[in-house]
Amino acid sequence: MRVVFGDGTLAQLPVEAERLEMTRILVLSTPEQRDQAGDILAHLGKRAIGSFDRATMHTPVEITEQALAVVRDKVVDGILSVGGGSTIGLGKAIALRTDLPQIAVPTTYAGSEMTPIIGETKDGEKLTQRTRKVLPETTVYDVSLTLSLPPAISATSGMNAIAHAVEALYAEERNPIISLMAEAAIRALADALPMIVAKPDDRDARHQALYGAWLCGIALGSVGMALHHKLCHVLGGSFNLPHAPTHTVVLPHAVAYNAKGAPDAMRRIASALGAEDAAQGLYDLAQRLGAPLSLAGIGMREADIEQAVAQAAARPYPNPRPIEAAALRRLLQNAYSGQRPAGEHA
Structure with a gap:
C-alpha cells in the first residue's frame, strides 16, 4: 500500500x-x-x-x-x-x-x-x-x-484505535516488530487524545493522534484479533450498538479478563498509558476523555447479555485466556454497569 x-x-x-x-x-x-x-x-x-x-x-x-x-x-x-x-x-x-x-x-x-x-x-x-x-x-x-471531528467522537474513535494496538500485543500471531509499533501507538494516542478534547483545533495533537491511528491499524492488520474484538463484533452486529463507543466501553473489561493470561502485554500497555495497571489505565483514560463508560449508557439492554455471551462463546477468536461463559458473563455485566475494573492482582 x-x-x-x-x-x-x-x-x-x-x-x-x-x-x-x-x-x-x-x-x-x-x-x-x-x-x-x-x-x-x-x-x-x-x-x-x-x-x-x-x-x-x-x-x-x-x-x-x-x-x-x-x-x-x-x-x-x-x-x-x-x-x-x-x-x-x-x-x-x-x-x-x-x-x-x-x-x-x-x-x-x-x-x-x-x-x-x-x-x-x-x-x-x-x-x-x-x-x-x-x-x-x-x-x-x-x-x-x-480538525472538525468533534471532541466526543475523537475520544471514542481514538479509544477504538487503541483497542487494535492492545489486542495486537497479545494476539496469537504477535511478533516483536508489531509489538513495538503497538506500544508506540498506544502511547501516541494516550498523549494526544486529552489534548484534542481540551483543544480540538490543536494541529500537533491531531497529527500525533493520526500517526498513532495509522500504527494501530497496521498492528491490527498484521496480526490477529482476540476476545475484545469478538465481543464488539457481537454487540455491534447483533444489537446495533455504535461501533467506537462499544470498543471504548468494552476494552478495559476485556483487558482485565486477559490480564493473567498475557502479563507481558499488560506491562507494555500500562507503560504506554503511564499507568500502574493496564485495565484501570484504559478505564481512567476513557473517563478523563468524557467518553461513555457503560453499555447501558450507549443503548444495550441488560436482558441481551445472555445472548451476547452465547454468541461470543460459540465461535471465539484465539485468546490468551480460555473463553469461559461464567467469566464472560461477569465481564459483560461489569461493562454494562460501567464499573471500574478490578486491578490485575485483585
Whole structure:
C-alpha cells in the first residue's frame, strides 16, 4: 500500500488517481460527511463521476448491494472512501466483490484503511474475513480533515484505535516488530487524545493522534484479533450498538479478563498509558476523555447479555485466556454497569 501522510495532502489526490489509472471514480461517504465528499469531488475534477453517501456502521450487506448498483450503472473504475470505518468498510465490501482499486481518505482514527479485514452484517450477525483484496491501494492521511471531528467522537474513535494496538500485543500471531509499533501507538494516542478534547483545533495533537491511528491499524492488520474484538463484533452486529463507543466501553473489561493470561502485554500497555495497571489505565483514560463508560449508557439492554455471551462463546477468536461463559458473563455485566475494573492482582 502507498501512504501519503501530512497536512494539506488532499491536493495530491489527482496524482494518486492518475497513478492508479482511475478515470471514473465513485466517492463514498456517510450522510453526515456529504460535504466532505463534495470537497473530494472538487479535488478530483473530471475523474469523479458522482458520490454515494449512504455508508452505514457495521457495513450492512443491503447497503453494499445498493452501492454496487451505482458502480455498475455508472461504469465505475475506482473507489474513493472519505470518512471512518463505516465508509472505508463499504469501500472494502465493493472491492471484495469487484476488485476495483481504492483510495482511502480517513477522517477519524478507526484504522480500517490499514487492515485486510472486512466485517459485514447480514441477518443480524456480523461476520469478518481477512483478505488482501480489500486493502486500499493508497491511503491519504490529511490532518486538516480531522480538525472538525468533534471532541466526543475523537475520544471514542481514538479509544477504538487503541483497542487494535492492545489486542495486537497479545494476539496469537504477535511478533516483536508489531509489538513495538503497538506500544508506540498506544502511547501516541494516550498523549494526544486529552489534548484534542481540551483543544480540538490543536494541529500537533491531531497529527500525533493520526500517526498513532495509522500504527494501530497496521498492528491490527498484521496480526490477529482476540476476545475484545469478538465481543464488539457481537454487540455491534447483533444489537446495533455504535461501533467506537462499544470498543471504548468494552476494552478495559476485556483487558482485565486477559490480564493473567498475557502479563507481558499488560506491562507494555500500562507503560504506554503511564499507568500502574493496564485495565484501570484504559478505564481512567476513557473517563478523563468524557467518553461513555457503560453499555447501558450507549443503548444495550441488560436482558441481551445472555445472548451476547452465547454468541461470543460459540465461535471465539484465539485468546490468551480460555473463553469461559461464567467469566464472560461477569465481564459483560461489569461493562454494562460501567464499573471500574478490578486491578490485575485483585
